Amino acid sequence: MPFYHGLRRAILDRDLQDVQKWLDRGVDVNKRISDSGVTPLNMAMYMGHIGVIQLLLRYGADPNQRSVCRDSEDGEEEYPIMVAARLRNVNFAQLLIDHHALVNKKDSASLSPLYYAAMLGNSHVAALLINSGADLNLPVGKLDATALQAAVQHGHQGMVKLLCDNQAKVNSRDKEGNTPLHCATDKSLKAMVQLMECNANLEAVNLQGHTPLVHLIKLGHYKAAMLLISHGANVRFMTSISTQDLPVQGAFGADIFMVAPPSTHLPPSVMNLIHMVVLGGWDSRQLLNIMQLQYLQLSQDGSLNLNDLKTFCDWLTKFNDEPMALRDLCRISIRANLRKHTGFRSIVKSVKSLPLPMLMQEYLCFQ
DSSP states (O other): OHHHHHHHHHHHTTOHHHHHHHHHTTOOTTSOOSTTOOOHHHHHHHHTOHHHHHHHHHTTOOTTOOEEOTTOSSOOEEOHHHHHHHTTOHHHHHHHHHTTOOTTOOOTTSOOHHHHHHHHTOHHHHHHHHHTTOOTTOOBTTTTBOHHHHHHHTTOHHHHHHHHHTTOOTTOOOTTOOOGGGGOOTTOHHHHHHHHHTTOOTTOOOTTSOOHHHHHHHHTOHHHHHHHHHTTOOTTOEEOOOGGGSOGGGSSSOOHHHHSOGGGOOOHHHHHHHHHHHHTTOOHHHHHHHHHHTHHHHHHTTSSOHHHHHHHHHHHHHHHHSOEEHHHHHHHHHHHHHTTOTTHHHHHHHHHTSSSOHHHHHHHTTO
């Protein structure tokens, strides 16, 4: 065991001659040499000494042996090629590949070397991995995302171009049905332009029924949404959003123009119930099933008469069958964010002082 402590100290000291001494004494070059489980090869890579790395590989260090991640607090493991990608060191990566490192291995987080390179925006490491056989469309992580999705999400325009030029699928989907465009943010504008130049589908719909435009508006990435609109995204698209999806908990209450157009003339008792449902963030589809199953019980306890209950169920059915317009989604999203603005109360006060009809004042205040 002292041998391994000696090798560990030599690597930490970046002492090439001392490393050579311990290896000549017959130390197992693949034995983990720290309490946490780091291998000599990964430790040498973290120390950044290419001479030590070359020496370890020459003495038989396995470039495909998993090691505990040095920065991990929960025992996450990684392959040496992942370390090279995370360190953004193309020389380390080349050395490992020359010694037959596998470029499509996944670590304990189910992520690949190319995904790390794409996430960090290192085109040199990514190009090396691609030229060495890395799968550009390999699904990784909990959501089966791709390297292209990581590149777009982190706003790496050059990486997006590199991946697209090498035939990455621009409309690949993860488990939630999201394409790379769905993964964009306000920091991804140049990457989005690059993606759209590669014929990304602006109208692709995820499992929630949302196009990239609707998805970005929901998440508050308005610059990215405006970019999509300027490139021809369909603003008349109707999203199949339900009340469960609405950010109403952080908003100013149910939008009367969204939940019940004035032409419907619903009774006050039904309107109150609708407001409670929307404000409570209920899943409208699930609620409709509950209401239909407990129709008689709800009518017998006196809280709603049969006519009101039927009217409410009819409204739920209509709401589920006729999805929300983008305009209404924008109103709710804007209202949710305005509420967080420290100066919003003064804005409301100013609008209320204008010589406008009350309905117009409320509409301008997103109430």
